[in-house]
Amino acid sequence: MMKPAQVVKALAALAQPTRLAIYRLLVASGPEGLAAGQIAEKLKVSPANMSFHFKTLSHAGLVGSRQDGRFVYYAANFTVMNGMVDYLTENCCGGNDAVCKIPSKKC
Amino acid sequence: MMKPAQVVKALAALAQPTRLAIYRLLVASGPEGLAAGQIAEKLKVSPANMSFHFKTLSHAGLVGSRQDGRFVYYAANFTVMNGMVDYLTENCCGGNDAVCKIPSKKC
DNA sequence: ATAACATTTTAAGAATCATTTAACAATTGA
DNA sequence: TCAATTGTTAAATGATTCTTAAAATGTTAT
Numbered sequence: 001m002m003k004p005a006q007v008v009k010a011l012a013a014l015a016q017p018t019r020l021a022i023y024r025l026l027v028a029s030g031p032e033g034l035a036a037g038q039i040a041e042k043l044k045v046s047p048a049n050m051s052f053h054f055k056t057l058s059h060a061g062l063v064g065s066r067q068d069g070r071f072v073y074y075a076a077n078f079t080v081m082n083g084m085v086d087y088l089t090e091n092c093c094g095g096n097d098a099v100c101k102i103p104s105k106k107c
Numbered sequence: 108m109m110k111p112a113q114v115v116k117a118l119a120a121l122a123q124p125t126r127l128a129i130y131r132l133l134v135a136s137g138p139e140g141l142a143a144g145q146i147a148e149k150l151k152v153s154p155a156n157m158s159f160h161f162k163t164l165s166h167a168g169l170v171g172s173r174q175d176g177r178f179v180y181y182a183a184n185f186t187v188m189n190g191m192v193d194y195l196t197e198n199c200c201g202g203n204d205a206v207c208k209i210p211s212k213k214c
Numbered sequence: 215a216t217a218a219c220a221t222t223t224t225a226a227g228a229a230t231c232a233t234t235t236a237a238c239a240a241t242t243g244a
Numbered sequence: 245t246c247a248a249t250t251g252t253t254a255a256a257t258g259a260t261t262c263t264t265a266a267a268a269t270g271t272t273a274t
Binding site for chain 2: 004005007008011012014015016017020021023024027028078081085087088089090091092
Binding site for chain 4: 142143144147154155157158159161162176177178179
Protein backbone atom coordinates (compact mmCIF):
# COMPACT_ATOMS: atom_id res chain seq x y z
CA MET A 1 0.00 0.00 0.00
CA MET A 2 1.30 3.45 -0.90
CA LYS A 3 2.28 5.92 1.77
CA PRO A 4 -0.06 8.90 2.29
CA ALA A 5 2.60 11.43 1.31
CA GLN A 6 3.16 9.72 -2.02
CA VAL A 7 -0.58 9.58 -2.70
CA VAL A 8 -0.88 13.29 -1.94
CA LYS A 9 1.98 14.00 -4.28
CA ALA A 10 0.37 12.02 -7.10
CA LEU A 11 -3.02 13.66 -6.57
CA ALA A 12 -1.44 17.11 -6.45
CA ALA A 13 0.45 16.39 -9.65
CA LEU A 14 -2.81 15.62 -11.45
CA ALA A 15 -4.77 18.44 -9.85
CA GLN A 16 -3.73 21.01 -12.41
CA PRO A 17 -5.39 21.52 -15.80
CA THR A 18 -2.23 21.40 -17.90
CA ARG A 19 -0.77 18.37 -16.14
CA LEU A 20 -4.09 16.55 -16.22
CA ALA A 21 -4.24 17.12 -19.98
CA ILE A 22 -0.64 15.94 -20.37
CA TYR A 23 -1.32 12.82 -18.38
CA ARG A 24 -4.42 11.96 -20.34
CA LEU A 25 -2.58 12.37 -23.61
CA LEU A 26 0.09 10.00 -22.32
CA VAL A 27 -2.46 7.51 -21.01
CA ALA A 28 -4.01 7.38 -24.47
CA SER A 29 -0.61 7.11 -26.14
CA GLY A 30 0.40 3.85 -24.52
CA PRO A 31 3.93 2.73 -23.64
CA GLU A 32 5.63 4.47 -26.56
CA GLY A 33 4.60 7.85 -25.24
CA LEU A 34 5.01 11.20 -26.93
CA ALA A 35 7.86 13.65 -27.39
CA ALA A 36 7.80 16.67 -25.11
CA GLY A 37 7.50 19.02 -28.07
CA GLN A 38 4.54 17.17 -29.56
CA ILE A 39 2.63 17.55 -26.33
CA ALA A 40 3.66 21.19 -25.94
CA GLU A 41 2.40 21.95 -29.41
CA LYS A 42 -0.85 20.06 -28.99
CA LEU A 43 -1.61 21.76 -25.68
CA LYS A 44 -0.19 25.16 -26.62
CA VAL A 45 2.14 25.30 -23.65
CA SER A 46 5.57 26.92 -23.68
CA PRO A 47 8.55 24.55 -23.52
CA ALA A 48 9.70 25.95 -20.19
CA ASN A 49 6.31 25.55 -18.64
CA MET A 50 6.09 22.06 -20.13
CA SER A 51 9.34 21.06 -18.46
CA PHE A 52 8.10 22.41 -15.16
CA HIS A 53 4.99 20.26 -15.35
CA PHE A 54 6.87 17.18 -16.54
CA LYS A 55 9.12 17.44 -13.54
CA THR A 56 6.13 17.46 -11.22
CA LEU A 57 4.58 14.43 -12.94
CA SER A 58 7.91 12.61 -12.98
CA HIS A 59 8.63 13.32 -9.38
CA ALA A 60 5.24 11.90 -8.48
CA GLY A 61 6.08 8.74 -10.41
CA LEU A 62 3.19 9.21 -12.83
CA VAL A 63 5.31 9.39 -15.95
CA GLY A 64 8.69 8.17 -17.12
CA SER A 65 10.95 9.50 -19.84
CA ARG A 66 13.56 8.28 -22.27
CA GLN A 67 15.78 10.23 -24.57
CA ASP A 68 15.73 9.41 -28.27
CA GLY A 69 18.04 11.56 -30.33
CA ARG A 70 17.31 15.11 -29.41
CA PHE A 71 13.79 14.30 -28.37
CA VAL A 72 12.64 13.28 -24.93
CA TYR A 73 9.74 10.87 -24.91
CA TYR A 74 7.41 10.77 -21.97
CA ALA A 75 5.08 7.88 -21.17
CA ALA A 76 2.48 7.24 -18.50
CA ASN A 77 3.34 4.85 -15.69
CA PHE A 78 0.15 3.30 -14.37
CA THR A 79 1.58 1.83 -11.20
CA VAL A 80 1.21 4.99 -9.17
CA MET A 81 -2.29 5.73 -10.42
CA ASN A 82 -3.43 2.22 -9.58
CA GLY A 83 -1.90 2.58 -6.14
CA MET A 84 -3.61 5.90 -5.71
CA VAL A 85 -7.03 4.44 -6.51
CA ASP A 86 -6.41 1.48 -4.22
CA TYR A 87 -5.46 3.83 -1.44
CA LEU A 88 -8.60 5.90 -1.89
CA THR A 89 -10.93 2.93 -1.91
CA GLU A 90 -9.26 0.85 0.79
CA ASN A 91 -11.72 -0.63 3.22
CA CYS A 92 -14.52 1.09 1.36
CA CYS A 93 -18.05 1.08 2.69
CA GLY A 94 -16.85 -0.51 5.89
CA GLY A 95 -16.88 -3.91 4.19
CA ASN A 96 -20.55 -3.76 3.31
CA ASP A 97 -20.85 -5.19 -0.22
CA ALA A 98 -24.49 -4.35 -0.59
CA VAL A 99 -23.84 -0.68 -0.13
CA CYS A 100 -20.65 -0.35 -2.16
CA LYS A 101 -20.86 2.03 -5.08
CA ILE A 102 -17.41 1.49 -6.50
CA PRO A 103 -17.37 -0.55 -9.69
CA SER A 104 -14.57 -3.09 -9.84
CA LYS A 105 -14.24 -3.13 -6.09
CA LYS A 106 -15.42 -5.92 -3.85
CA CYS A 107 -15.82 -4.33 -0.49
CA MET B 108 -17.97 12.09 -18.65
CA MET B 109 -16.90 14.71 -16.12
CA LYS B 110 -15.59 18.08 -17.21
CA PRO B 111 -11.86 18.69 -16.75
CA ALA B 112 -12.40 21.54 -14.31
CA GLN B 113 -14.51 19.36 -12.05
CA VAL B 114 -11.92 16.57 -12.14
CA VAL B 115 -9.19 19.05 -11.24
CA LYS B 116 -11.29 20.32 -8.36
CA ALA B 117 -11.82 16.80 -7.02
CA LEU B 118 -8.14 15.90 -7.34
CA ALA B 119 -7.09 19.14 -5.66
CA ALA B 120 -9.52 18.48 -2.82
CA LEU B 121 -7.89 15.12 -2.14
CA ALA B 122 -4.34 16.36 -2.66
CA GLN B 123 -3.90 17.51 0.92
CA PRO B 124 -2.94 15.26 3.83
CA THR B 125 -5.76 16.26 6.18
CA ARG B 126 -8.46 16.09 3.52
CA LEU B 127 -7.17 12.78 2.21
CA ALA B 128 -7.34 11.37 5.74
CA ILE B 129 -10.85 12.75 6.20
CA TYR B 130 -12.00 11.24 2.93
CA ARG B 131 -10.56 7.85 3.75
CA LEU B 132 -12.24 7.82 7.12
CA LEU B 133 -15.52 8.60 5.40
CA VAL B 134 -14.97 5.99 2.71
CA ALA B 135 -14.50 3.40 5.42
CA SER B 136 -17.51 4.65 7.34
CA GLY B 137 -20.05 3.96 4.63
CA PRO B 138 -23.25 5.90 3.99
CA GLU B 139 -23.92 6.74 7.63
CA GLY B 140 -20.77 8.81 7.81
CA LEU B 141 -19.25 10.41 10.86
CA ALA B 142 -19.90 13.56 12.86
CA ALA B 143 -17.54 16.44 12.20
CA GLY B 144 -16.33 16.39 15.78
CA GLN B 145 -15.50 12.68 15.72
CA ILE B 146 -13.28 13.18 12.71
CA ALA B 147 -11.69 16.30 14.17
CA GLU B 148 -10.83 14.42 17.33
CA LYS B 149 -9.52 11.36 15.54
CA LEU B 150 -7.31 13.44 13.25
CA LYS B 151 -6.39 16.05 15.84
CA VAL B 152 -7.54 18.96 13.70
CA SER B 153 -9.08 22.17 15.03
CA PRO B 154 -12.81 22.66 14.38
CA ALA B 155 -12.19 25.75 12.26
CA ASN B 156 -9.64 24.01 10.11
CA MET B 157 -11.96 21.02 9.86
CA SER B 158 -14.76 23.20 8.54
CA PHE B 159 -12.42 24.72 6.02
CA HIS B 160 -11.48 21.30 4.68
CA PHE B 161 -15.06 20.02 4.69
CA LYS B 162 -16.05 22.97 2.59
CA THR B 163 -13.40 22.10 0.04
CA LEU B 164 -14.46 18.43 -0.08
CA SER B 165 -18.13 19.40 -0.27
CA HIS B 166 -17.58 21.91 -3.01
CA ALA B 167 -15.79 19.22 -5.01
CA GLY B 168 -18.77 16.93 -4.57
CA LEU B 169 -16.73 14.32 -2.73
CA VAL B 170 -18.74 14.41 0.48
CA GLY B 171 -22.25 15.27 1.56
CA SER B 172 -23.57 16.33 4.95
CA ARG B 173 -26.71 16.14 7.01
CA GLN B 174 -27.56 17.72 10.32
CA ASP B 175 -28.69 15.47 13.15
CA GLY B 176 -29.39 17.31 16.34
CA ARG B 177 -26.43 19.48 17.05
CA PHE B 178 -24.13 17.22 15.11
CA VAL B 179 -23.31 17.45 11.43
CA TYR B 180 -22.65 14.11 9.80
CA TYR B 181 -20.46 13.91 6.75
CA ALA B 182 -20.42 10.97 4.35
CA ALA B 183 -18.43 10.10 1.26
CA ASN B 184 -20.10 10.40 -2.12
CA PHE B 185 -18.50 7.95 -4.52
CA THR B 186 -19.96 9.34 -7.72
CA VAL B 187 -17.31 11.98 -8.17
CA MET B 188 -14.43 9.66 -7.36
CA ASN B 189 -15.67 7.08 -9.82
CA GLY B 190 -15.99 9.80 -12.44
CA MET B 191 -12.50 10.98 -11.65
CA VAL B 192 -11.02 7.52 -12.18
CA ASP B 193 -12.99 7.07 -15.40
CA TYR B 194 -11.70 10.39 -16.65
CA LEU B 195 -8.10 9.48 -15.87
CA THR B 196 -8.26 6.10 -17.57
CA GLU B 197 -10.35 7.06 -20.58
CA ASN B 198 -9.02 5.64 -23.81
CA CYS B 199 -6.16 4.11 -21.88
CA CYS B 200 -3.26 2.43 -23.65
CA GLY B 201 -4.61 3.60 -26.96
CA GLY B 202 -7.03 0.68 -26.98
CA ASN B 203 -4.32 -1.96 -26.75
CA ASP B 204 -5.63 -4.60 -24.36
CA ALA B 205 -2.41 -6.57 -24.23
CA VAL B 206 -0.50 -3.63 -22.89
CA CYS B 207 -3.06 -2.30 -20.42
CA LYS B 208 -1.91 -2.24 -16.83
CA ILE B 209 -5.11 -1.00 -15.26
CA PRO B 210 -6.99 -3.66 -13.35
CA SER B 211 -10.73 -3.57 -13.86
CA LYS B 212 -10.33 -1.73 -17.10
CA LYS B 213 -10.87 -3.21 -20.52
CA CYS B 214 -8.94 -0.98 -22.85
C1' DA C 215 33.71 23.70 -35.26
C1' DT C 216 29.51 26.09 -35.91
C1' DA C 217 24.78 26.53 -36.17
C1' DA C 218 20.17 24.91 -35.40
C1' DC C 219 17.05 22.18 -32.67
C1' DA C 220 14.82 20.24 -28.35
C1' DT C 221 14.50 20.60 -23.73
C1' DT C 222 15.87 22.07 -19.05
C1' DT C 223 17.18 25.27 -15.50
C1' DT C 224 17.04 29.54 -12.94
C1' DA C 225 15.10 33.63 -11.12
C1' DA C 226 11.19 36.72 -10.43
C1' DG C 227 6.47 38.05 -9.78
C1' DA C 228 1.50 37.18 -9.16
C1' DA C 229 -1.88 34.10 -7.52
C1' DT C 230 -3.61 30.55 -4.61
C1' DC C 231 -3.86 27.72 -0.31
C1' DA C 232 -3.46 26.27 4.76
C1' DT C 233 -3.54 27.52 9.36
C1' DT C 234 -4.66 30.31 13.34
C1' DT C 235 -7.43 33.38 16.08
C1' DA C 236 -11.60 35.45 17.24
C1' DA C 237 -16.23 36.16 16.62
C1' DC C 238 -20.66 34.23 15.05
C1' DA C 239 -24.78 30.85 14.37
C1' DA C 240 -27.64 26.87 15.66
C1' DT C 241 -29.18 23.25 18.78
C1' DT C 242 -30.03 21.18 23.25
C1' DG C 243 -30.83 20.93 28.22
C1' DA C 244 -31.22 23.12 32.84
C1' DT D 245 -34.27 32.27 29.19
C1' DC D 246 -29.40 31.15 30.09
C1' DA D 247 -25.56 28.51 29.47
C1' DA D 248 -23.12 24.79 27.23
C1' DT D 249 -22.17 22.24 23.05
C1' DT D 250 -21.27 21.79 18.03
C1' DG D 251 -19.88 23.68 14.10
C1' DT D 252 -19.18 27.67 10.73
C1' DT D 253 -17.43 32.13 9.11
C1' DA D 254 -14.09 35.99 8.50
C1' DA D 255 -9.72 38.18 8.59
C1' DA D 256 -4.70 37.88 8.68
C1' DT D 257 -0.38 35.67 7.91
C1' DG D 258 3.01 32.52 5.97
C1' DA D 259 3.89 29.06 2.59
C1' DT D 260 3.36 27.03 -1.86
C1' DT D 261 2.40 27.09 -6.83
C1' DC D 262 2.02 28.77 -11.67
C1' DT D 263 3.76 31.39 -15.31
C1' DT D 264 7.05 33.95 -17.95
C1' DA D 265 11.55 35.36 -19.69
C1' DA D 266 16.45 34.59 -20.09
C1' DA D 267 20.29 31.78 -19.97
C1' DA D 268 22.12 27.16 -20.22
C1' DT D 269 22.50 22.08 -21.59
C1' DG D 270 22.75 18.45 -24.72
C1' DT D 271 22.03 16.59 -29.46
C1' DT D 272 22.26 16.51 -34.48
C1' DA D 273 23.44 18.34 -39.05
C1' DT D 274 26.29 21.27 -42.09
